[in-house]
Amino acid sequence: MERSMLLSFSCLLLLALAKPTDQVVHGSRSLNSFLEKNIFVLAGQSNMSGRGGVVNQTWDKIVPPECQPNPSILRLNSRLRWEQAREPLHFDIDVTQTCGIGPGMSFANTIRHLNSSIGIVGLVPCAVGGYHGTKISEWAKGTLLYKQLIKRTKSSVKKGGKIRAILWFQGESDTVALEDAEMYSKKLKALIMNLRADLQLPMLPFIQVALASGQGHFLGTVRKSQLDLNLPNVRCVDAFGVPLSTDYVHLTTQAEVRVGKMLAEAFYSFNSA
Ligand SMILES: *[C@@H]1O[C@H](CO)[C@@H](O)[C@H](O)[C@H]1NC(C)=O
Numbered sequence: 001m002e003r004s005m006l007l008s009f010s011c012l013l014l015l016a017l018a019k020p021t022d023q024v025v026h027g028s029r030s031l032n033s034f035l036e037k038n039i040f041v042l043a044g045q046s047n048m049s050g051r052g053g054v055v056n057q058t059w060d061k062i063v064p065p066e067c068q069p070n071p072s073i074l075r076l077n078s079r080l081r082w083e084q085a086r087e088p089l090h091f092d093i094d095v096t097q098t099c100g101i102g103p104g105m106s107f108a109n110t111i112r113h114l115n116s117s118i119g120i121v122g123l124v125p126c127a128v129g130g131y132h133g134t135k136i137s138e139w140a141k142g143t144l145l146y147k148q149l150i151k152r153t154k155s156s157v158k159k160g161g162k163i164r165a166i167l168w169f170q171g172e173s174d175t176v177a178l179e180d181a182e183m184y185s186k187k188l189k190a191l192i193m194n195l196r197a198d199l200q201l202p203m204l205p206f207i208q209v210a211l212a213s214g215q216g217h218f219l220g221t222v223r224k225s226q227l228d229l230n231l232p233n234v235r236c237v238d239a240f241g242v243p244l245s246t247d248y249v250h251l252t253t254q255a256e257v258r259v260g261k262m263l264a265e266a267f268y269s270f271n272s273a
Pocket residue numbers: 055056
């Protein structure tokens with residue numbers, strides 16, 4: 001009797017030891033109980049959701065070291081639950097296309113690398129490229145994408161954490177028609193101000209990526225709007241010159257890794273960071 005009890009006790013002990021601590025500490029339940037997080041919202045179109053490593057609608061599943069998962073990097077999934085983040089970060093958000101590597105994981109790993117005491121990073125993927133890309137008018141206040149972003153972002157802080165910044169990589173679809181390109185500056189400013197007002201964070205850092213090339217002829221106009229945007233607490237990193245993939249439309253995995261690093265460096269240029 002005593003012997004068998006001892007035996008089962010040792011079995012339990014072995015089981016407990018065999019279980020990786022990360023799973024114990026970061027199980028779904030504990031991830032969704034109160035936990036201080038540094039929350040970053042990711043929005044925009046396909047290059048933000050990520051197509052790195054995708055050829056003919058198939059992802060090659062290659063995850064570079066900069067994009068590896070880490071128990072301290074979480075994502076808010078489409079069911080508004082926190083889970084450990086892994087590539088492809090937007091697979092259940094940008095659902096009509098095959099997602100691959102985007103800048104998000106590289107950003108999160110670099111954020112932690114640059115400040116090892118920052119703690120938990122919580123990513124809120126919201127970007128949608130879809131089939132035709134998304135224009136900035138599709139992100140205006142009142143639209144479905146805008147409402148989803150606000151809903152996901154508000155939900156992300158319910159179990160602890162602070163929204164640290166919004167990351168924005170969009171505009172390619174606004175390079176096709178002259179009137180869209182000419183309106184870009186005004187619409188981007190309105191978007192930033194509306195998001196800050198609706199989230200009640202008037203100085204929330206906003207980091208955008210200036211396009212490397214566009215789907216249409218009016219790239220210069222959109223780029224100029226992005227680079228010249230004059231609002232407090234807005235930064236712009238420039239993707240010009242990063243390698244494009246063989247479809248000539250999307251960023252490669254290596255380019256996405258670089259954009260993620262640039263976004264992280266830009267974040268630390270804010271006084272509040
Ligand atoms: C992708 O599909 C096209 C058309 O079906 C084909 O010609 C091409 O070889 C494919 N590329 C790869 C890398 O599989």
